[in-house]
Amino acid sequence: MIRLLALLILISVACRWIFGKWPWEYLQSKPTRQLALSEARQLLGVGPEAGRREIREAHRRMTAMIHPDRGGTNAAMQELNAARDLLLDDLPHEPPERPE
Template sequence: MTRLIAIAVLVSVACRWIFGKWPWEYLSTPDTRSQALFKARKLLGVSAAADAREIREAHRRMTAMIHPDRGGTNAAMQELNAARDLLVENLPYETPEQN
């Protein structure tokens, strides 16, 4: 029994060392939505707590740098626009203040 545990530990460590992941990490499915949100935040350079105004300002700032008229590509602009749209769509709904 002790040998089996030692072999399992050794195989787990070897898997981590060779492939960069623990064996049980291959069993779980990746959450693609959270990965897309992380990538969009990273592209725009905003935090997870950013509101719509901050997202739009970051988009405007990045657009000035990578716009096709300034030497950027259409693909980069499409990715930037998609990142903005994804982040704005996933903002928590805020109710307007009632006086």
């Protein structure tokens, strides 16, 4: 029993040293990226099915309210920009439109 416990401790420490995470951190119910995406959607007030246009419109609407020139803070504006960028990066890339 003591050997098994020592082996588990050794494996845990090796995992932490090699991968930078404890083994139980891999068992989290919600991955970090998914959590960040849901927080970004909540901040902008858009749903999971929102497209590029809806995300940009929500960003403009929120920018008008929290811009530093209107009494908001730089930190809030940076958080809003990061949320927009994260959501836009998560969307599948559309081919650019060709001019006719």
